[in-house]
Amino acid sequence: MSGKPVQGRMTADGTGEVVVFLVGMRINKWRAVRSWLPVLRAMTPMIKELARDPERGMLGYRFVPGLRNVAVLQYWESKEKLLAYASDQSGAHRPAWAAFNRRARAGRDHVGIWHETYAVPAGSYESIYANMPPHGLGAVRGVVPVARRGERAADRLAA
Numbered sequence: 001m002s003g004k005p006v007q008g009r010m011t012a013d014g015t016g017e018v019v020v021f022l023v024g025m026r027i028n029k030w031r032a033v034r035s036w037l038p039v040l041r042a043m044t045p046m047i048k049e050l051a052r053d054p055e056r057g058m059l060g061y062r063f064v065p066g067l068r069n070v071a072v073l074q075y076w077e078s079k080e081k082l083l084a085y086a087s088d089q090s091g092a093h094r095p096a097w098a099a100f101n102r103r104a105r106a107g108r109d110h111v112g113i114w115h116e117t118y119a120v121p122a123g124s125y126e127s128i129y130a131n132m133p134p135h136g137l138g139a140v141r142g143v144v145p146v147a148r149r150g151e152r153a154a155d156r157l158a159a
Contacts (some may be wrong), residue, residue, distance in 0.1 A: 003133030010143035011156060012127040016101035018137065019079050023115040024064070024071030032110030035103060039111050042096035043072060048083070049092045057081025060140030075140045079119045 023043075027036045050058040057077040064071040076082045086093055100113060128146060129138050150156040 005131045005133050006129070006143060007131060009146040010129045010138065011146050011149050012131070012141045013144045014130075015093055016066065016122045017078055018059075018120050018125060019076035019082055020118040020120060021076055021082055021115065022071055022075040022117075023074070024069055024113070026069050026112040026128040027110075029110040032108070035108050038103075039100060039113065040070060040098070042092075045092045046096065047072065054087050058091035059082075059157060062139075063138075067131070071074035079117070123157065126153050128153070 004129055025036065025039050029035070047061060050056050050061075058081075059075040059077060061072055061074045085091060088094065103111075126136070126149075127137050129135055129143060131137075134143055146156075150158070
């Protein structure tokens with residue numbers, strides 16, 4: 001994590017729905033580099049495509065590295081925009097998904113993929129960042145002093 005800490009107690013700015021999308025891969029067989037490396041490489045073009053075009057709806061992302069598992073945490077404006085990207089025939093996602101499915105049908109269980117989607121309605125999330133650089137939802141929506149949205153978590157959830 002980089003950036004200068006923002007002094008004091010802050011919370012993520014913004015109102016409305018937020019969609020949290022987690023997507024990742026698991027290397028099941030290390031020696032099968034030809035199976036898992038293309039899956040690993042497929043994520044970067046999609047992230048670049050989304051970052052170049054904010055109208056698609058991705059607010060921000062963060063890579064979550066691991067030894068066997070690699071994931072990307074993404075924040076989206078809405079589930080409609082996430083689903084539109086996933087089904088866009090002209091985007092980078094469809095060819096990557098089709099290539100993975102071809103490998104899976106061929107019986108290569110050397111790599112696994114997963115995703116989880118959380119559509120969080122307005123008023124159903126809260127955050128606090130104390131003496132932190134912008135992080136998580138605060139990094140993609142900006143931060144405001146906690147007092148602006150409520151001193152306690154319960155206050156911020158009710159807002």
